[in-house]
Amino acid sequence: MSKFTSSRARRSAVAALVAVAVPLTAATAANAAPNAAARLASTAKKSPNQSVTAIVQFKVSEAKAKQIVKAHKGKITDKLPAVQGYAVKLPAKQAKALKSVKGVLNVTLNSKVKTTSFSPELLATNFPKTTGADQAWAQGITGKGVGVAVIDSGINGDISDFTNADGSSRVTNVISNPGATTAGDPVGHGTHVAGIVGGNSSFRTDGLAGKYTGIAPEADLIAIKTSDDVGESTVVDVINALQFVVDHKDELNIKVVNLSVSSDTPGSYLTDPLNAAVEFTWHAGIVVVSAAGNRGDAADAVQYAPGNDPYVISVGATDETETANPADDTLASFSSRGVTLDGFNKPDVVAPGAKIVAPLAAGSAFSTLAPATSIFEGGQYIRIGGTSMAAPVVAGAAALILQARPDLNPDQVKQLLTTNVNATANAGGELSIPAALAAQPTAKGANQGLTPNTSVANALALSGIDPTRATWTKATWTKATWTKATWTRATWTKATWTAGATGTTAPWARATWTCAACESAGDGIDQTKSTWSKSTWSKSTWSRSTWSSVEW
DSSP states (O other): OOOOOOOOOOSSSSSBBBOOOOOOOGGGGGGOOOHHHHHHHHHHHHHHTOOEEEEESSSSSSHHHHHHHHHTTTTEEEEEEEGGGEEEEEEEEHHHHHTTSSSEEEEOOOOOOOOOOOOOGSOOOOOOHHHHHHHHHHHHOOOOOOOEEEEEEOOTTGGGGBBBSSOOOOEEEEETTTTOSSSOOSSHHHHHHHHHOBBBGGGOOOTTEEEESSTTTTOOEEEEEOOOSSOOOOOHHHHHHHHHHTTTTTTTTTTEEOOOOSSBBBBBTTTTTHHHHHHHHHHOOOOOEEOOSSSTTTTTTTOOOTTTTEEESSEEEEEEESOOOOOGGOOTTTOOHHHHHHSSSSSEEEOOOOEEEEEOTTTTTHHHHHHHEEEEETTTTEEEEHHHHHHHHHHHHHHHHHHHHHTTHHHHHHHHHHSSEESSSSSEEEHHHHHHHHOOOOOSSSSSSSOOOOOHHHHHHTTTTTGGGGTTTTTTTSSOOOOOOEEEEEEEEEEEOOOOOOOOOOOTEEEEEEEEOEEEEEEETTOEESSSSSSSSOOSGGGGGGOTOOBO
């Protein structure tokens, strides 16, 4: 029996500079590409005699400009009248020297460029505009380099929406459920969620380029499959998935976790093991985003882990109606809201979550059970509603924030995303990415004075940390009471998952991550089921679903 997944997604080999049209805050510059002066100085220092092509702009006559170029051993390769200059080939040290010559306006190295590819004019969906993600893209903020773990039913990794320009995949697949014999997504839920976080149709060649794009279209996606071969998942599977996230956060640069999942048992966050796991992850320095649930205004609507936890960012869903204007957005009727057993108001923020179009996993349950009216573009995309769809909108926003401002901790990210919001018709504050990017968090951020889950508090206490003052930075306790799972890895050359295959080798089928220490079903473990927030099927498993609770 083979359990395989992809290796860490290979990042694009070609670095590209993207022009920043909107000024960023000082904190944003920490992760910015080197500016033109810095690149020129660095090249001249490292390789002074290397021949480079520079764009040299002048404020003197053509004759004088040519004299200056010749004096610095340069050769003009192109005349650039639009910028009052020339493309000049010369040694790097001479290019740097030119910058200080009287009569020279500016000297910059000629760099490779690419379009941002994420054109709002091409989008066939509103949610990137409603949340202001398109404004972040205009600044070159696309989630690039940030790892987002999607703990769900897997991802159909051979979809072109999850590839880089060179065809390499942005997806790493992990299996945390011992009942799953293959990678991929037999359900369809995880693929849809991942598409909302970081789908990118820009490199499609079938006429759909740019139409369907997620919030963070260049983020790296870590698909942690918690469902077995028939679509069922347990709390244990989710806890194992969160353990993987913490164990491999540095290796895969995981900064954000999306949990469009809910326990089927209400309770206090202080004692629930899934709550302990999400707090464990949060204190390890990772932003955890959870769906609030689809129980509407029921008395117990927000009493289920992990959305009931006061540390995580729990997300409710809005209906965008037919516009990208947040002012007319309304709270989706299915979106859970209320007060938890421990007295916390939930959700923490709302985001678009009704009638969301994102990639469809070929051959999945979604593709065979969904109404025809929800299938788009010849079966390549599907429209679904639920807080499972709203959560990844916020997870993608967190990735954008952390690309721009990698110095922020989870408490600060939560504060930015939940307090800098747009007004809506009746749903309270809706996610505003531009406002969050522009704001400054307090030194400590959100979540101050909270009491951790009991097991987390014990772990903190064992490490000599005051539980009521613990923050994500106090990560030394993470191994105090937790047994590290054993994850094995092996090499594969081709995918063996064939559901919906197109005959091409899946780009994610390069290596395997499986949990060797995870228990299998039937070994005396409480198989308490975790459901996918009821956003796409009822309490029964997907294979028996009537789709009665889907919002189309």
